[in-house]
Amino acid sequence: MSALVVDFLSWILLLAGTAFALTGAIGIIRLPDVFARMHGAGMIDTLGAALILLGLMLQAGPTLVTVKLLLIGVFLFFTSPATTFALARAALAAGIEPAVEDKTAGGTVAKAAEAAAAKEGDERS
Amino acid sequence: MFTEASLAILLIMALTLWRAVKGPTVYDRILAVNAFGTLTVLLIAVFGFLTERPEFLDIALVYALINFIGTIAVCKYATFAHLGGPLDQVDWDDV
Numbered sequence: 001m002s003a004l005v006v007d008f009l010s011w012i013l014l015l016a017g018t019a020f021a022l023t024g025a026i027g028i029i030r031l032p033d034v035f036a037r038m039h040g041a042g043m044i045d046t047l048g049a050a051l052i053l054l055g056l057m058l059q060a061g062p063t064l065v066t067v068k069l070l071l072i073g074v075f076l077f078f079t080s081p082a083t084t085f086a087l088a089r090a091a092l093a094a095g096i097e098p099a100v101e102d103k104t105a106g107g108t109v110a111k112a113a114e115a116a117a118a119k120e121g122d123e124r125s
Numbered sequence: 126m127f128t129e130a131s132l133a134i135l136l137i138m139a140l141t142l143w144r145a146v147k148g149p150t151v152y153d154r155i156l157a158v159n160a161f162g163t164l165t166v167l168l169i170a171v172f173g174f175l176t177e178r179p180e181f182l183d184i185a186l187v188y189a190l191i192n193f194i195g196t197i198a199v200c201k202y203a204t205f206a207h208l209g210g211p212l213d214q215v216d217w218d219d220v
Contacts, residue, residue: 025140
């Protein structure tokens with residue numbers, strides 16, 4: 001009985017983890033620039049990995065395997081922000097502009113919106 | 126259960142690879158390859174449970190370490206075009 005409950009719980013956790021990782025991967029593909037795509041990678045590194053590892057921990061029970069899974073989880077928990085920070089710093093140092101929304105006239109977003117509108121108009125005509 | 130999970134992780138890895146191939150800047154590629162490495166760690170862990178060989182978890186742990194070091198190294202290389210940084214900016218008293 002309890003084995004069935006543990007199986008059910010770990011199945012749900014694995015499913016939720018893969019669902020979060022899939023969301024992150026879709027975010028990596030669809031978001032507009034590298035700084036926005038870091039959010040998708042963050043989904044994979046935090047909730048996706050944590051839920052999948054938690055599901056595996058439930059399957060393993062209180063053994064050394066659980067300790068190893070916990071170590072992997074803790075390691076991912078600390079290295080993921082570090083790599084994201086290093087990547088953002090490298091991208092900023094290389095001069096990539098984040099696509100921020102500025103309400104001022106003539107800002108980068110206003111220019112981008114104008115360009116997009118012009119392109120859309122071209123396609124319609 | 127583990128078969129479905131590993132298949133789903135393989136699909137997600139394919140999605141991140143698409144960004145790694147397509148990515149307009151080198152930083153998109155680094156980001157996608159880093160996510161790919163995290164998913165590889167998860168895939169190795171799930172595969173260890175699938176084949177009932179928990180020794181795979183050691184490989185997953187080592188892969189997580191190498192993935193971190195590799196991403197930092199590639200970031201540094203992409204920034205400075207050199208793993209040690211520009212030599213004329215090094216403060217040799219600090220080394």
